[in-house]
Amino acid sequence: MGNRLLTLTQGYLNRRTPGYMIFFVTPFCDCRCLMCFNREVIDNAAHRKPLLYEEIEKIARNFPGLHHVNFSGGEPFLRKDFSKIPQLFYEHSGTRLFACPTNSSHPDRIIQAVREICETCPDAWIRITQSIDGIGEDHNAIRGKKGLFDCVVKLNRELDLLKKDYPNLSVGMAMVLSQLNEGKEYDILDYVHEHFHFDDFGALYVRGDTHDPEAAKINTRAYVAFVEECRRRTDQKAGAKSWTGKLFSAITHRATDLIMESMLEDRYVTPCKAGKNMVVMDDEGTISPCEVLDHFINTGKSTLDSAVLGRMRENDYDIRKILDSEQARKIVKHICDSKCYCSFECAMSVNVLYSPRLWPGLIRHLF
Ligand code: SF4
Ligand code: SF4
Known part of the structure; x- marks a missing residue:
C-alpha cells in the first residue's frame, strides 16, 4: 500500500502529462445498447x-505519471490480449488505478482476465x-442481448468470490439512467441491493449521441x-473499504455534487481539466480531451x-508531442x-482531483 501511495503521488505531481486516461x-x-453513444x-x-499490443507498449513507455487508466470500448474483455495491457501501464507509466466497466457478457473469460490483472499489477487498485x-x-432489451442478465448475476457472484x-x-x-428505465429506477435499486454484492452502486446520466435519441x-x-x-443506500451498506476505495468514493461523490449543481441550474461550476489533466484515447490511438x-x-x-x-500513430506514440502541438493548445x-460544462462524471472527478478549491467538499465526503 505504501508503494502504491508513493507511486500515485509521483504521478499526481507530474503535471507535464495527464494523470488520467480513458482508453477505448x-x-x-x-x-x-439503445443508449450507447459509441454505436x-x-x-x-x-x-x-x-x-496493436506493441503500439500500446510504446504509448505506455512515453506516458510518465499516468496514475489512472479507465478502460472502455466496446466491451474491453472481448479484446483477446486485454488482460496483458494493464501491466504495460503499470510497469512503464506508474499506473496504480485501473477501472474497467463491463457488460458482463462472458463471465468465465472476464474472471480469468481479472485474476491475471490482479496478479500482474499487485500494487494497483x-x-x-x-x-x-x-x-x-x-x-x-435495453442492452440488446438475450440472456445477458443471467451473465450479470453469474459474474457478480464470481467477482465476489475473487x-x-x-x-x-x-x-x-x-446503471445508466435513461428514458428506457426511468420510472423503474427505484425498483432496480431495491433489487440490486437485495441480490448483488458490490462496493458502490451509482447512476450515470445518459450522454452523447445516443443510438435511440x-x-x-x-x-x-x-x-x-x-x-x-x-x-x-450505498453509504448505509458500506463496509470496511481500503483508503483508495474511500478516496475514490469521496471524489465521485464530490463530482456528483458538482454535476447536479451544474445540471439543475444549467450553468458552469468549475474549470474543466479535460485535455490537460485527462485525455481520451480511442482504439486507433486518436487523442481527444473527452467523450463529449x-x-x-x-450539435453546434x-x-x-x-x-x-x-x-x-502520427506522433511517435508520444503523448508529449501531441500535447505540445498548436492544435492541442488551441483546444485546451x-x-x-x-x-465549457457538461455532466461527464469522469471529467468532473478529474476536476475535483486537480482543483484545490474543491477539496473542502472532498474532505467532507472523505470523513
Ligand atoms: S455495452 Fe452497450 S453501451 Fe457499452 S459499448 Fe457495448 S453497446 Fe455501447
Ligand atoms: S466540460 Fe465536458 S464537453 Fe467540455 S471539455 Fe470538459 S468534459 Fe469535455
Whole structure:
C-alpha cells in the first residue's frame, strides 16, 4: 500500500502529462445498447485498425505519471490480449488505478482476465464495474442481448468470490439512467441491493449521441433525486473499504455534487481539466480531451471545428508531442475560455482531483 501511495503521488505531481486516461481498448461489442453513444464505432468495428499490443507498449513507455487508466470500448474483455495491457501501464507509466466497466457478457473469460490483472499489477487498485439497467428481460432489451442478465448475476457472484483472494479488487455496479428505465429506477435499486454484492452502486446520466435519441430525454430533477438515494443506500451498506476505495468514493461523490449543481441550474461550476489533466484515447490511438466535446461540436454547442488533439500513430506514440502541438493548445485554451460544462462524471472527478478549491467538499465526503 505504501508503494502504491508513493507511486500515485509521483504521478499526481507530474503535471507535464495527464494523470488520467480513458482508453477505448476495442471497438468490438456483443451488445447493442439503445443508449450507447459509441454505436457508430461499434457497428463499424470490423473496418477499424485498433492499436496493436506493441503500439500500446510504446504509448505506455512515453506516458510518465499516468496514475489512472479507465478502460472502455466496446466491451474491453472481448479484446483477446486485454488482460496483458494493464501491466504495460503499470510497469512503464506508474499506473496504480485501473477501472474497467463491463457488460458482463462472458463471465468465465472476464474472471480469468481479472485474476491475471490482479496478479500482474499487485500494487494497483483494480475496479471492475458491472452495468445494470433493468431487472431480467428489461435489462436484456435495453442492452440488446438475450440472456445477458443471467451473465450479470453469474459474474457478480464470481467477482465476489475473487475479491477474497485479491484485496486490491473492488466491484462496482452502475446503471445508466435513461428514458428506457426511468420510472423503474427505484425498483432496480431495491433489487440490486437485495441480490448483488458490490462496493458502490451509482447512476450515470445518459450522454452523447445516443443510438435511440429518445433515450436521452430524462428529467434532470428525477435524476438528481435518484443519485442522492443511490448514494444514501450505498453509504448505509458500506463496509470496511481500503483508503483508495474511500478516496475514490469521496471524489465521485464530490463530482456528483458538482454535476447536479451544474445540471439543475444549467450553468458552469468549475474549470474543466479535460485535455490537460485527462485525455481520451480511442482504439486507433486518436487523442481527444473527452467523450463529449465531439457531440457538442456536432450539435453546434461548441464552436471548435475538431475535438482531436492528435494521433499517436502520427506522433511517435508520444503523448508529449501531441500535447505540445498548436492544435492541442488551441483546444485546451478554448475549453477554458468558453467555460465549457457538461455532466461527464469522469471529467468532473478529474476536476475535483486537480482543483484545490474543491477539496473542502472532498474532505467532507472523505470523513
Ligand atoms: S455495452 Fe457499452 S459499448 Fe457495448 S453497446 Fe452497450 S453501451 Fe455501447
Ligand atoms: S466540460 Fe465536458 S464537453 Fe467540455 S471539455 Fe470538459 S468534459 Fe469535455
